[in-house]
Amino acid sequence: xxxxxxxxxxxxxxxxxxxxxxxxxxxxxxxxxxxxxxxxxxxxxxxxxxxxxxxxxxxxxxxxxxxxxxxxxxxxxxxxxxxxxxxxxxxxxxxxxxxxxxxxxxxxxxxxxxxxxxxxxxxxxxxxxxxxxxxxxxxxxxxxxxxxxxxxxxxxxxxxxxxxxxxxxxxxxxxxxxxxxxxxxxxxxxxxxxxxxxxxxxxxxxxxxxxxxxxxxxxxxxxxxxxxxxxxxxxxxxxxxxxxxxxxxxxxxxxxxxxxxxxxxxxxxxxxxxxxxxxxxxxxxxxxxxxxxxxxxxxxxxxxxxxxxxxxxxxxxxxxxxxxxxxxxxxxxxxxxxxxxxxxxxxxxxxxxxxxxxxxxxxxxxxxxxxxxxxxxxxxxxxxxxxxxxxxxxxxxxxxxxxxxxxxxxxxxxxxxxxxxxxxxxxxxxxxxxxxxxxxxxxxxxxxxxxxxxxxxxxxxxxxxxxxxxxxxxxxxxxxxxxxxxxxxxxxxxxxxxxxxxxxxxxxxxxxxxxxxxxxxxxxxxxxxxxxxxxxxxxxxxxxxxxxxxxxxxxxxxxxxxxxxxxxxxxxxxxxxxxxxxxxxxxxxxxxxxxxxxxxxxxxxxxxxxxxxxxxxxxxxxxxxxxxxxxxxxxxxxxxxxxxxxxxxxxxxxxxxxxxxxxxxxxxxxxxxxxxxxxxxxxxxxxxxxxxxxxxxxxxxxxxxxxxxxxxxxxxxxxxxxxx
Numbered sequence: 183x184x185x186x187x188x189x190x191x192x193x194x195x196x197x198x199x200x201x202x203x204x205x206x207x208x209x210x211x212x213x214x215x216x217x218x219x220x221x222x223x224x225x226x227x228x229x230x231x232x233x234x235x236x237x238x239x240x241x242x243x244x245x246x247x248x249x250x251x252x253x254x255x256x257x258x259x260x261x262x263x264x265x266x267x268x269x270x271x272x273x274x275x276x277x278x279x280x281x282x283x284x285x286x287x288x289x290x291x292x293x294x295x296x297x298x299x300x301x302x303x304x305x306x307x308x309x310x311x312x313x314x315x316x317x318x319x320x321x322x323x324x325x326x327x328x329x330x331x332x333x334x335x336x337x338x339x340x341x342x343x344x345x346x347x348x349x350x351x352x353x354x355x356x357x358x359x360x361x362x363x364x365x366x367x368x369x370x371x372x373x374x375x376x377x378x379x380x381x382x383x384x385x386x387x388x389x390x391x392x393x394x395x396x397x398x399x400x401x402x403x404x405x406x407x408x409x410x411x412x413x414x415x416x417x418x419x420x421x422x423x424x425x426x427x428x429x430x431x432x433x434x435x436x437x438x439x440x441x442x443x444x445x446x447x448x449x450x451x452x453x454x455x456x457x458x459x460x461x462x463x464x465x466x467x468x469x470x471x472x473x474x475x476x477x478x479x480x481x482x483x484x485x486x487x488x489x490x491x492x493x494x495x496x497x498x499x500x501x502x503x504x505x506x507x508x509x510x511x512x513x514x515x516x517x518x519x520x521x522x523x524x525x526x527x528x529x530x531x532x533x534x535x536x537x538x539x540x541x542x543x544x545x546x547x548x549x550x551x552x553x554x555x556x557x558x559x560x561x562x563x564x565x566x567x568x569x570x571x572x573x574x575x576x577x578x579x580x581x582x583x584x585x586x587x588x589x590x591x592x593x594x595x596x597x598x599x600x601x602x603x604x605x606x607x608x609x610x611x612x613x614x615x616x617x618x619x620x621x622x623x624x625x626x627x628x629x630x631x632x633x634x635x636x637x638x639x640x641x642x643x644x645x646x647x648x649x650x651x652x653x654x655x656x657x658x659x660x661x662x663x664x665x666x667x668x669x670x671x672x673x674x675x676x677x678x679x680x681x682x683x684x685x686x687x688x689x690x691x692x693x694x695x696x697x698x699x700x701x702x703x704x705x706x707x708x709x710x711x712x713x714x715x716x717x718x719x720x721x722x723x724x725x726x727x728x729x730x731x732x733x734x735x736x737x738x739x740x741x742x743x744x745x746x747x748x749x750x751x752x753x754x755x756x757x758x759x760x761x762x763x764x765x766x767x768x769x770x771x772x773x774x775x776x777x778x779x780x781x782x783x784x785x786x787x788x789x790x791x792x793x794x795x796x797x798x799x800x801x802x803x804x805x806x807x808x809x810x811x812x813x814x815x816x817x818x819x820x821x822x823x824x825x826x827x828x829x830x831x832x833x834x835x836x837x838x839x840x841x842x843x844x845x846x847x848x849x850x851x852x853x854x855x856x857x858x859x860x861x862x863x864x865x866x867x868x869x870x871x872x873x874x875x876x877x878x879x880x881x882x883x884x885x886x887x888x889x890x891x892x893x894x895x896x897x898x899x900x901x902x903x904x905x906x
Contacts, residue, residue, distance in 0.1 A: 194510050195409065195905065195906065213458065220338050227257040228254065239336070258301065258306065333353075334354055337490050370671050373761070374396055376761040378395040384685050387689070387692065394536065395542070399491045402482040402531070403495070404473055409902070412905075416896060423516035424516045424787075425521065426790055428886070434522055440478070445472060455509075460498060475903075478523075499663075522899075529656050530666055531654050534677075543650075561677055563713055566596060567598075567715065569679070572751075575672075580742060580784055582664070594739055597647060597731070598716050599650060612711055613707075674763075687701075688705060742780050789852060798896060799885060800841060814828055833888065837881055845878060847877070851866075
């Protein structure tokens, strides 16, 4: 079976050529946003007064008069129909981790045997999907089905072209009949409003005329591509997204020849097609390259408003998965699809910007003199230190457990990398000054023909989970398969609390007669001193850091089961309720959903391993065992002795027996009652099921290395990772 799949894959790759790619496309700048109901389209199609009202909603967060909805809906429908749309959908992000959509037609019977195309303001503003079948963490019972989708005017509608169908996609929030948030967009929008309110208090102290602050982000997406023949021959990849068995190949990523290497033709054609599709729907993709592991790649956009960026990130993941089959490939977004090589993350580059266009984390030419920057930067530093448990919980998942702390990902311990110059500035502030002698300057390559390069004031640290990278922070611990909604919400609410604290303290000091400079000079040393334990510029992979972090009192939540309770810590609940992001019920619901997702993920993987061991590997191993036994018997009947044959037979027999025992042990662990609560079940999966899975995999991988290629029933790593 393995040989047949291999030959099919090789044949498909051999017969594929770049000529099969689509015809030349339009210029990227002409195509960008061509399927988006964006600002220019709105201005051209809406009455002036309605357009201005909509722009105020989008840019300043002002409520939109619902009387304008009919005009907007009509213009939106006409634009969509001109592009071939027949249906519309309210597109939302429930607690499943993916997106959801229900399509409705524009067609309405007119009573005379004909139809008209209609789309009202009421249909634009509100939809009513079934809310009982989505995860709700107990907020909704099965018999309580009513839920509402609410149009989000701040994220532009777009057209989904799939096959011969075109659908108008309207980004929406999703709430229950009782008004509780059942999605990730609603709390994200709430958190942005809360942060803006507190950030403006500080900006007003500095004399800024800004009327709104938003968070911005640019998430880098890592992923794997393998041939579709291999994917379809692996039950674990189809159902779990990662390989549950698979011995390390003779060559992995040791030579480091994949990173930034030349991109294979078929992969390049796929990337180009993905970029073209994303360009049309307004996703500003910027970067593509080979990543560290073989068959691993990265795509990254430029910065956008965090709400729009979150929507675009979901579109990006869907487009990657939908496009790959066109090129005979499968896109794997799991955090660790292959053991022994680097896993995939989603580096969340995060900052804050006001409506004047200023990046509030931009240090400027003289960061030690830029008090406003220092205040906002210290606010982030304090937020990560004070709410490190919340941030760790926001990126917790069964998939990310395989990646965090490994040698390609940041550790599970949250720390902040500031770089040499900023660390030095903070040290000087703590001591009573604000000057730094560290500067970037120029880098002389030593080659006359090459120009001198401007050098940053500090190097990067790839082991840091939360690093300052010049004018933003990079949250590098986010998993590749997750929505960036939770990490953005966690960052927003944590920084909101810090901005509130700093604004309150500065306002008190200014009100008491101090100048703003004096107030800042008095407050920042105290805040830095109280939170500097979170600063770490060294090697996050080292054992010494584990010990040092413990000495500093930093949290080391090594897995999802340890991390998730942070979501319902009383202080975290109070934090979310204080700023009206999520109430206690909504927050506990998310805890329950994430815990249940963890339990179901491990259960599916465990059941798959038992199935694959018993129905794939064991029969093949029995066949090989028989072949070796027959060979030994034949040699013996010829009057000779096969010492190595007997040794091989003994080895195979031992592994076959161990595989069956391991499979039975895992099945029993899965069947065992882990307890009545989801927490007890999660601990049982962590402490009993996962060790049984690891032990079974070790035996299966040992058999793979021993058995002939034509007998082994599954595509191997050396095929999946290197045949492109």
